[in-house]
Amino acid sequence: MAEPTLGRRLAEFAAGATYDTLPEEVADSVRKRVLDVIGLCVAAHRLPTSAAIVGYVRDQGGAPQAHVVGGGAPVPAALAALANGVLAHSLDYDDTHLPSVLHPSAPVIPAALAAAELAGASGRDTIRAIAVGLEVCVRLGMAGYDPEAGNSTFFEHGQHATSICGTMGGAVAAALLFGLPAEGVLDSLGLAASTASGIIEGNRTGGTVKRLHCGWAAHAAVTSADLVRRGFTGPPTVIEGRFGFFEAFLHGHYEAGEITRGLGSEWAVPGIFFKPYPANHFTHAAIDAAMGLRAQGLDPHRVERLTLGVPAPVIRTIGQPIEAKRTPETGYQAQFSGPYAVAAGLLGGGGLGLGLGDFTDELARDPLRRELMAKVDVVPDERATEIFPHQFPAVLHARDADGREWRQEVLANRGGPDRPLSAAELALKFRDNAAGRLSAATADAVAGLAGRLEEAGEAGELLRLVAVFEPEL
Numbered sequence: 001m002a003e004p005t006l007g008r009r010l011a012e013f014a015a016g017a018t019y020d021t022l023p024e025e026v027a028d029s030v031r032k033r034v035l036d037v038i039g040l041c042v043a044a045h046r047l048p049t050s051a052a053i054v055g056y057v058r059d060q061g062g063a064p065q066a067h068v069v070g071g072g073a074p075v076p077a078a079l080a081a082l083a084n085g086v087l088a089h090s091l092d093y094d095d096t097h098l099p100s101v102l103h104p105s106a107p108v109i110p111a112a113l114a115a116a117e118l119a120g121a122s123g124r125d126t127i128r129a130i131a132v133g134l135e136v137c138v139r140l141g142m143a144g145y146d147p148e149a150g151n152s153t154f155f156e157h158g159q160h161a162t163s164i165c166g167t168m169g170g171a172v173a174a175a176l177l178f179g180l181p182a183e184g185v186l187d188s189l190g191l192a193a194s195t196a197s198g199i200i201e202g203n204r205t206g207g208t209v210k211r212l213h214c215g216w217a218a219h220a221a222v223t224s225a226d227l228v229r230r231g232f233t234g235p236p237t238v239i240e241g242r243f244g245f246f247e248a249f250l251h252g253h254y255e256a257g258e259i260t261r262g263l264g265s266e267w268a269v270p271g272i273f274f275k276p277y278p279a280n281h282f283t284h285a286a287i288d289a290a291m292g293l294r295a296q297g298l299d300p301h302r303v304e305r306l307t308l309g310v311p312a313p314v315i316r317t318i319g320q321p322i323e324a325k326r327t328p329e330t331g332y333q334a335q336f337s338g339p340y341a342v343a344a345g346l347l348g349g350g351g352l353g354l355g356l357g358d359f360t361d362e363l364a365r366d367p368l369r370r371e372l373m374a375k376v377d378v379v380p381d382e383r384a385t386e387i388f389p390h391q392f393p394a395v396l397h398a399r400d401a402d403g404r405e406w407r408q409e410v411l412a413n414r415g416g417p418d419r420p421l422s423a424a425e426l427a428l429k430f431r432d433n434a435a436g437r438l439s440a441a442t443a444d445a446v447a448g449l450a451g452r453l454e455e456a457g458e459a460g461e462l463l464r465l466v467a468v469f470e471p472e473l
Contacts, residue, residue, distance in 0.1 A: 005236050005237050005238075005239065005240065005241075006239035006240050006256060006259050006260070007186050007189050007190070007236060007237070007238045007239045008182070008186055008236060009259070009260055009263065010136055010139075010172070010185075010186075010189065010239075010259065010263075011172075011182040011183070011185035011186035011189065012182045013132070013263050013264050014132045014136065014172050014175070014176060014182070014185045015176070015180075015181055015182035015185055016182075016264070017128055017131070017132050017264070018128060019124040019125065019127055019128045019454065022127070022128060022131055023267060025267075025270045026131050026267045026269050026270060027127050027131065027454065028270075029131075029269050029270045029272070030127045030130045030131050030134070030269065030453075031127065031450055031451055031452075031453050031454075032274075032426055032450075033095060033105045033109060033130070033134075033272070034109055034113075034130065034450045034453060034462070035426070035430055035446070035447060035450035035451070036094070036095065036105065036274065036426065036429070036430065037084075037088045037094065037105050037106065037109045037110065038069065038430075038446060038450065038462065038466060039429065039430040039433035039434055040087065040088050040089075040090075040091055040093050040094055040106075040433060041069035041070070041084055041087035041088050041110075041466070042069055042070065042433055042434050042437050042438060042466060042469075043091060043093070043356060043432075043433035043434070043437075044086075044087040044088070044090040044091050045069075045070050045087070045437060045469075046356070047090055047091075047211075049086070049090060049208050049211050050086070050087055050090060053082070053083050053086045053087070053212075053215065054068055054070065054071050054083055056083075057071065057075050057079045057080070057082060057083045058071065058072070058073075058075065060075070060076070060079055062075060062076040062079065063076050065077040065080070065114075065117065065118045066080035066081070066113070066114040066115075066117040066118050066460070066463060067080060067117065067460075067463040067464055067466075067467040068080050068083040068084055068087075068463075068467065069083075069084055069087055069463065069466045069467070070087075070437065070466065070467070070468070070469050071083060071467060072467060072468055073467075074117075074467075077114040077115060077117065077118040077222050077226070078114070078219050078222040078223045078226065079219070080110075080114040080117070080463070081110045081111045081113075081114035081115075081170075081215070081218035081219050081221065081222045082215045082216065082218060082219035083215060084110035084113065084114065084215070084218065084463075085106060085107055085110040085111070085214040085215030085216070085217060085218030085219065086211055086212055086214065086215030087110075087215075088105070088106040088107075088109065088110055088214055089103065089106040089107075089162075089210070089211055089213065089214035089215070090211040091278045091356065092275075092278060092279055092280050092281075092335045092336075093275050093277075093278035093279075093356075093433075094106040094214075094275065095272050095273055095274050095275060095415075096272065096273045096275065096281045097138045097141060097268065097271070097272045097273065098273060098389055098390055098391065098392070098413075098416070099142075099145050099152075099388075099389035099390045100138055100141030100142045100144070100145055100152060100161060100165075100389075101141070101145075101151070101152045101155065101161060101389050102137070102138070102141040102152075102154075102161040102162040102165055102166070103162040103166075103214065104134045104137045104138055104141075104162075104165075104166065104169060104272060105134065105272070106162070106166070106214035107137070107162065107163060107166025107167065107169070107170050107213075107214040107215075107217035107218045107221065108130060108133040108134050108137055108166055108169045108170045108173055108218075108221075109130055110170075110214070110215070110218040111133070111170030111171070111173055111174050111217075111218040111219075111221035111222050112126060112129050112130045112133060112170065112173040112174065112177060113126070113459065113460070113462065113463055114174075114218070114222055114463075115129075115173065115174035115177040115178060115222055115225065116129070116177050116458075116459040116460055117458075117459070117460030117463055117464075118460075119177050119178055119179070120458055120460065121177045121458070121459055121460075122456065122457060122458065122459065123452075123453040123454050123455060123456030123457070123458075123459045124454045125176070125177060125459075126177065126453065126456075126459035127453055127454055128176065129172075129173040129174075129176040129177045130173055131267075131269055132172055132173065132176060133169040133170055133171075133172045133173030133174075133176075134169060134268075134269050134272070135169075135267060135268060135269055136168060136169040136172045137165045137166055137168060137169025137170075138165075138169075138268040138269070138272070139258055139259045139263070139268065140164075140165040140168055140169070140239075140245070140259065141154070141161050141165045142255070142258035142259075142268075143246070143250070143254045143255050143256060143258045143259050144161060144165075144249070144250050144254055145255070145258070145389070146253065150311075150313065150385065150386075150388055150389065151313045151388075151389060152389070153250045153251070153253050153254070154249060154250065155200065155313075157249070157250075157251060158199050158200055158201065159198065159199065159200070159249055160198030160199060160200045160210070160213050162198070162213060162214060162217070163196065163197060163198030163213035163214060163216060163217040164196040164197065164198055164217075164249055165196075166213075166214060166217040166218070166221070167192045167193075167195060167196035167197075167216075167217040167220045167221050167224075168189055168192045168193065168196065168221075168245075169221075170192070170217060170218050170220075170221025170222070171188040171189060171191065171192035171220070171221040171222075171224040171225050172185055172188065172189065173221070174188070174221050174222045174224070174225035174226070175188040175225040175228065175229075177225075178225050178226065178229050179229075180225065180228060180229060184225075184228050184229065186234065186236060186238075187228040187232065187233045187234045188224050188225045188228045188234070189234060189238050189239070190233065190234010190235050190236075190238040191223075191224035191225075191227060191228060191232055191234050192220060192221060192224040193234070193238045193239075193244070193245045193248075194234075195220035195223070195224060196217065196220065196249075197216065198213040198216070198217070203280075203317050203336060204316060204317065204320070206333065208332060239256075239259070240256060270417075271416070271417050273413060273415045273416040273417075274415040274416075274420075274421050274426065274429075275415055276351075276352040276353065276414050276415050276421060276425070276429070277351070277352065277353060277354045277355075278335065278351075278354070278355065278356050278359055279334075279335040279336075279341060279354070279359060280317065280318060280335050280336045281392055281413070282310070282311075282314040282317050282318045282338075282392050283318055283335070283336070283337070283338055283340075283341035284341075284392060284413055284414065284415075285310075285391075285392055285393050285394035285410040285411075285413060286308055286310070286318075286338055286341040286342050286345065286394045286396065286410075287341045287342075287344065287345040287353065287354055288345070288353075288394075288410040288413075288414060289308075289342075289345070289394050289395065289396035289408040289409065289410045290341065290342045290343075290344070290345025290346045290396060290408075291345045291346075291348065291353055292396075292408035292410070293346065293396060293398055293406050293408045294345070294346050294347075294348060296406065296408070298346070298398055298400065298406050299400065300343075300346040300347055300368075300372060301368075302400045302401040302402070303346070303372060303375060303398055303399075303400055303401075304375065304399045304400060304401055305375050305377075305398065305399045306339075306342055306372070306375050306376045306377070306396065306397070306398050307376075307377050307379060307396070307397040307398075308338050308339070308342055308376055308377065308378045308379070308394060308395075308396055309379055309380070309381030309384055309394065309395040309396070309397070310338065310378060310379075310380070310381060310384055310392075310393070310394050310395075311380070311381070311384045311385045311387070311388030311389070311392065311393065312380035312385045312388075313385070313388060313389075314388070314392065315378055315379075315380060317336060318336055318337060318338035318341070318378065319338045319339075319378030320378075322339075322377075322378065325337045325338060325339050325340070325373075325378070326339045326370075326373040326374055326376065327370065327373070328340055328364040328365075329361070329364060329365065330361045330364055331359040331360045331361050331363065331364050332359075333364060334359050334363070334364040335359055337373070338376065338378045339372075339373035339374075339376035339378065340364065340369065340373055342372065342373075342376050342396065343368075343369040343372035343373050343376070344358050344359075344363075344369065346372060347368070347369070347372075350432070351428070351429065351432050352421075352425055352428065352429060355432055356432070356433070381393070381394075381395050383395070383411075384411075387411060391411060391412050391413050391416070391418075392413055393409070393410060393411045393412075393413075394409070394410050395407070395408070395409040395410075396408050396409075427447065430443070430447060431443060434446075436471050437469040437471050438466065438469060438470070438471065439470050439471060442465060442466070442470060445465055446462065446465050446466060449461060449462055449465065450462065
């Protein structure tokens with residue numbers, strides 16, 4: 001008897017999982033991530049691209065199936081997933097898995113919530129679907145991690161692992177919420193692989209297209225599962241086949257064992273890193289290091305020189321071209337700038353250390369920040385490179401006007417298993433994200449429902465609560 005294909009192994013794992021068989025730490029992690037994503041969707045409405053995607057979705061018309069956060073009337077489920085996925089990823093504040101270097105929740109959770117609202121699914125079923133979808137997303141990402149290169153093979157070929165693997169995980173979640181059996185989950189993976197996409201050149205030279213990636217992934221995920229329940233089918237060898245997922249996206253360079261090792265008994269979901277700061281995750285240790293130097297007593301007004309040591313593979317994202325990274329013109333560009341991370345960390349900010357208000361167009365062009373950024377060199381650090389991508393470390397050296405040398409290293413990222421955010425810190429992040437758009441009463445209701453989502457008769461109530469903003473006057 002032939003061995004089951006990798007796609008079938010994933011499909012059978014997904015179909016066999018139930019809420020009752022989930023470890024509590026997995027279910028708890030899902031509840032926290034649902035609240036995190038909703039808060040991110042609310043906060044993202046400050047961006048012009050958010051108005052663009054919400055307006056686009058509204059203009060399409062169609063069946064009223066699921067809600068967009070802040071979007072008003074319901075829209076077709078796949079379009080709701082599109083908009084919410086864009087919103088969830090737009091602030092670069094969504095969670096990250098290491099060492100696969102992908103953002104699982106921003107594509108998977110919007111897909112699942114849209115499918116859940118369309119299907120009238122319970123909170124228990126939604127938690128189960130999200131948990132399984134996140135797990136599939138991460139395991140596919142891990143299959144593309146190359147230990148020898150110390151980086152994701154997806155990235156080495158210009159592919160955005162988040163949107164590609166997120167489409168697959170989101171399709172699994174949607175298939176479960178639509179009540180599809182293992183065969184239907186496998187077919188959904190087959191369709192998802194043909195619709196997955198995303199290139200990362202925007203990280204290097206600009207553009208807001210990266211914000212679209214998670215939305216497109218969520219849209220493709222819901223569409224794939226919906227088409228399967230209407231009769232479409234996919235190839236059973238979608239993952240490892242001659243012209244399958246591995247060959248197309250990873251050029252045949254993959255580790256298949258990462259997909260099946262401990263499947264169903266060992267869960268990656270609780271180890272996904274929450275983000276404490278609204279910036280590219282490669283910059284977070286730089287922010288922490290700069291705040292550490294400030295806590296030591298370094299006066300940012302007396303800094304003469306700054307050297308930021310980071311893993312070699314991240315320099316192209318946060319340190320090249322260096323002159324562009326020293327002179328971001330927008331808050332979005334600042335989110336991908338190592339020099340800006342150092343300057344902002346030295347000056348301090350809101351939220352959990354730096355908040356959304358610290359990444360504005362005005363502050364990106366602030367003279368004091370520009371002065372500090374001009375003094376920052378971004379260089380490879382050998383120890384940081386050895387640790388990457390299990391963490392995104394940084395070592396920051398400074399010299400002040402008196403010639404004194406300062407040093408701060410951050411080898412483990414805040415928000416990960418080694419330095420987890422507390423429940424109070426996650427609550428503060430959600431409150432900050434909801435401020436100005438949700439009333440205190442609505443924010444309380446959303447947090448309460450997400451925190452006991454397993455008790456909800458219909459998980460769609462979450463999106464309905466935040467479909468219309470009612471800020472306190």
